[in-house]
Amino acid sequence: MEKIVILTGAGISAESGLSTFRDEGGLWAQHRIEDVATPEGFARNPALVQGFYNARRVQAAGVKPNAAHKALARLQRDWPDEVVIVTQNVDSLHEAGGARNVIHMHGTLAGAFCSNCGNRWTAPSEMAVGEPCPSCNQPTARPDVVWFGEMPYHMDEIYAHLASASLFAAIGTSGQVYPAAAFVHEAQAAGARTVEINLEPSVGASGFDTYILGKASETVPHWVGQLLAQHS
Numbered sequence: 001m002e003k004i005v006i007l008t009g010a011g012i013s014a015e016s017g018l019s020t021f022r023d024e025g026g027l028w029a030q031h032r033i034e035d036v037a038t039p040e041g042f043a044r045n046p047a048l049v050q051g052f053y054n055a056r057r058v059q060a061a062g063v064k065p066n067a068a069h070k071a072l073a074r075l076q077r078d079w080p081d082e083v084v085i086v087t088q089n090v091d092s093l094h095e096a097g098g099a100r101n102v103i104h105m106h107g108t109l110a111g112a113f114c115s116n117c118g119n120r121w122t123a124p125s126e127m128a129v130g131e132p133c134p135s136c137n138q139p140t141a142r143p144d145v146v147w148f149g150e151m152p153y154h155m156d157e158i159y160a161h162l163a164s165a166s167l168f169a170a171i172g173t174s175g176q177v178y179p180a181a182a183f184v185h186e187a188q189a190a191g192a193r194t195v196e197i198n199l200e201p202s203v204g205a206s207g208f209d210t211y212i213l214g215k216a217s218e219t220v221p222h223w224v225g226q227l228l229a230q231h232s
């Protein structure tokens with residue numbers, strides 16, 4: 001049996017039309033992380049933060065999964081063992097491409113979260129400042145995304161998957177944000193083979209066993225085709 005754990009980042013959604021963070025002209029070239037992606041930034045200027053995520057939510061609603069998302073869904077469907085997709089992305093393109101049980105470690109744009117009572121619900125396309133929580137009625141609704149300084153979601157589940165992986169792949173991520181950047185080492189410690197699939201080698205690139213460089217829409221379907229051919 002060969003369980004596969006896949007970590008994806010913004011690069012897999014780039015060809016669908018969503019900006020990455022650290023490429024030239026990416027989101028972090030246009031916005032300061034401290035302003036739009038920290039709890040302190042939200043406390044200081046909730047309108048700016050809601051506006052940033054409202055714009056991203058509208059943008060994400062208008063794009064379609066690309067060949068890379070669809071190929072991973074095919075791998076999940078046709079691989080004889082478990083294929084776990086862990087994403088840092090807050091878009092829903094894996095699901096739109098047919099993937100199941102995607103673990104969103106940085107949350108999703110589709111969700112709203114109440115910082116007062118912990119309630120979660122489906123976010124409207126535009127979240128207003130001071131929007132009341134439908135459960136406790138406090139004006140404490142926020143996007144259900146993980147900000148810098150907050151603990152990513154589902155970490156116990158992710159580490160358990162990494163500990164039983166035979167193959168780990170990181171796709172379209174620059175390897176600059178922890179804890180995701182260290183998953184390759186967790187997987188290696190568990191004896192997994194590791195592969196990086198990215199446009200260019202990531203920051204932590206020396207840690208992988210193999211590299212496949214190129215556009216995700218081309219490299220991922222090719223890689224999936226090879227894996228499935230080996231096991232047919």
Ligand code: OAD
Nearest residue numbers: 009010011014020021022088172173174177198199215216
């Ligand atoms: P980055 O923007 O840091 O990295 C995107 C990576 O994708 C880069 O290494 C690019 O070379 C690569 N890339 C770009 N286009 C590609 C393509 N067509 N095919 C393949 N690779 C491509 O995005 P992430 O690594 O996802 O967190 O960023 C990680 C986290 O940092 C995000 O989840 C977000 C951000 O700050 C939070 O907001 C908490």
